Amino acid sequence: ENNAADSKNLRVKLVLLGDSGVGKSCIVLRFVRGQFDPTSKVTVGASFLSQTIALQDSTTVKFEIWDTAGQERYAALAPLYYRGAAVAVIVYDITSSDSFAKAQYWVKELQKHGSPDIILALVGNKADLLEKRKVSVQDGTEYAEKNGMFFIETSAKTADNINELFEEIAKRLPRPTS
Numbered sequence: 001e002n003n004a005a006d007s008k009n010l011r012v013k014l015v016l017l018g019d020s021g022v023g024k025s026c027i028v029l030r031f032v033r034g035q036f037d038p039t040s041k042v043t044v045g046a047s048f049l050s051q052t053i054a055l056q057d058s059t060t061v062k063f064e065i066w067d068t069a070g071q072e073r074y075a076a077l078a079p080l081y082y083r084g085a086a087v088a089v090i091v092y093d094i095t096s097s098d099s100f101a102k103a104q105y106w107v108k109e110l111q112k113h114g115s116p117d118i119i120l121a122l123v124g125n126k127a128d129l130l131e132k133r134k135v136s137v138q139d140g141t142e143y144a145e146k147n148g149m150f151f152i153e154t155s156a157k158t159a160d161n162i163n164e165l166f167e168e169i170a171k172r173l174p175r176p177t178s
């Protein structure tokens with residue numbers, strides 16, 4: 001169910017969770033369209049976007065990305081959104097301790113109610129705002145390690161580590177045995 005299609009062409013549902021304003025929509029737009037629009041306040045365009053990447057072993061991975069239209073504000077709606085997701089990307093803003101606390105809430109929620117084999121990635125976004133940093137790299141790293149998650153800091157603004165985020169997720173997907 002999670003990895004539809006054949007062993008060379010994987011298709012995965014990926015959801016993004018995290019506080020409003022941490023940059024979830026900007027990460028998706030940077031990855032899918034290569035754009036960053038600093039003026040866009042609301043979730044831009046479709047709430048569903050897809051992007052395919054090729055790995056070195058010639059496997060292709062089609063990410064079906066679900067970006068919330070603000071449902072992150074309503075915890076009760078979240079299960080509808082992450083149901084069946086193979087991957088959950090939990091995003092915080094490195095300049096906001098509150099958003100880091102909220103990310104930890106989402107990790108616990110996904111561990112309790114997500115698919116048992118879900119891949120969780122922890123992302124510290126807005127890494128370009130170094131002078132405003134409130135959450136250290138070490139805090140992110142340690143929390144992710146404790147919870148068996150992949151961790152990376154990104155900037156949707158500068159594009160730093162955005163492709164790397166999705167490539168690392170792709171490498172961690174279980175491959176169907178043939």
Ligand code: GDP
Nearest residue numbers: 020021022023024025026038041126155156157
């Ligand atoms: P969402 O509510 O999590 O989807 O957050 P958005 O993607 O709408 O982004 C919220 C705000 O943060 C917008 O004003 C973006 O321009 C800004 N933003 C998003 N990513 C970055 C980033 O990597 N660096 C900086 N400096 N600003 C960002």
Ligand code: MG
Nearest residue numbers: 024025042043
């Ligand atoms: Mg958004």
